[in-house]
Amino acid sequence: MTEVEGFYIDGRWAPPSTAKTRTVVCPWSEAPIGRAPLAADGDVDRAVGAARRAFDIGPWPRMSPAERGAILRKMAASIERQADPLADLLTLEVGTTLVSNRLTSLAAARLLIYYAEMAEAAGVEKVRQGWRGAVTVRKEPSGVVAAIAPWNAPVFLLMLKVAPALAAGCCVVAKPAEETPLSARFIASAAEAAGLPPGVLNIVPADREAGEYLVRHAGVDKVSFTGSTAAGRKIGAICGEHLKRMNLELGGKSAAIVLEDADVAKVVPSVIHNGLAANNGQACVAMTRILLPRSRYGEFVDAITAGVGALKVGDPREEDTVLGPLISETQRARVESYIAAGKAAGARITIGGARPKSLAKGWFVEPTVFVDADNGMKISREEIFGPVTVIIPYEREEEAVSIANDSPYGLGGAVFTEDHARAFMVARSVRTGTFGVNQFGLDFGAPFGGMKASGIGREMGEEGFEAFLEPKTIFAVEGGR
């Protein structure tokens, strides 16, 4: 059992103000694996108070990027040293594969170095020629940031906010999801080991109510949120009311457009591993609508079905496991209700649709392929967040683009073709924040985020750093009035 005793507030472990706790149950063994306190309003007040003092009094926002960078590099080294135990804990807490958890743990450490280097290279002040003479443009940190992360990749998604925010000079109150309150303690230990000044980073796992209290808090200047579109709308409304800065990374229902000339050997692994199998089916960017040309429909359906049939579902600690369980019994029930809705609407299942018979324990769902679906069905419009994909046939290329765009979401997607020019025509026509050609993957050095109901703002790359800065112009015109 991992026992977390308190919250990381003001540079030390503080006891919780109430008895609210969460016992974490492992999604594949169904055994309790840890317990942690959940923050109540009073704990959030203390965390925001500490971040406020650290920001208003300093020294963090006024330190040079190089001074901050030295501490962030030490944090990165500490996380790197702990990458194996962190990956082990994530495998127990989330149920995602050990192989992927090792990668995301190292990537979390790497983000700290990446943004430390970016802040050093960017500098704080630049002089430019305005219309009235030379002006100084400063990029100042946005202030106290509420960083709210979901449970599906808790440490990596939190670090996408924490690393650029700290590098920019912001102070942070991080709120991991109540489902995953254990793993963020590795970030807290790294902050302690690196000598991060008190209050610069505070970590308070909490439920949705306390999360909303944090968003409304008068001491918070900016909210950086990753989670569902429903929660994003609520948070966006609160931020609008209080004119807080915000970044919203929300849900998706991305389409893979397979053109007539596509190479089956490129299509099948990509639409499976970046689709229904990504992160146990719980990935916002998963390509979960596959648009196939009528002329090659049967051939692709057979190849995708065979590919899905070959996936190993089971214990996420085993190196060759591709799909572990869903995070909770509730999430499994939700996914099963979508499978039922797909069947009721007349879509046909070629593989999956039930719980794996060989696995006695755990919240597993078989990877499931729906065919003969249309884009109006509930399973084609809503984010299922489970290992389910929907195959939709189309007649003409323009129709495929219009089906891809006929979605409330706009997060990712890809086109598969051997014709580079056509690929780029399609890539330019689909309204999403990220798009792949013959593959789909994220590049942490390039902006990532959504159009439409998939969110506002961008993470990753320079854009993810700029998101935590406010420009300030200082005029000093000779003889000016």
Ligand code: NAD
């Ligand atoms: P969720 O929105 O219920 O919760 C996400 C986080 O927000 C949790 O920490 C939760 O406690 C908090 N929260 C929820 N309501 C809140 C509120 N009103 N005020 C403040 N905090 C609140 O989402 P979930 O079910 O935990 O996570 C899955 C969702 O996250 C999916 O929709 C998925 O697409 C999305 N997601 C998006 C990205 C992205 O980068 N676009 C990445 C991963 C996951």
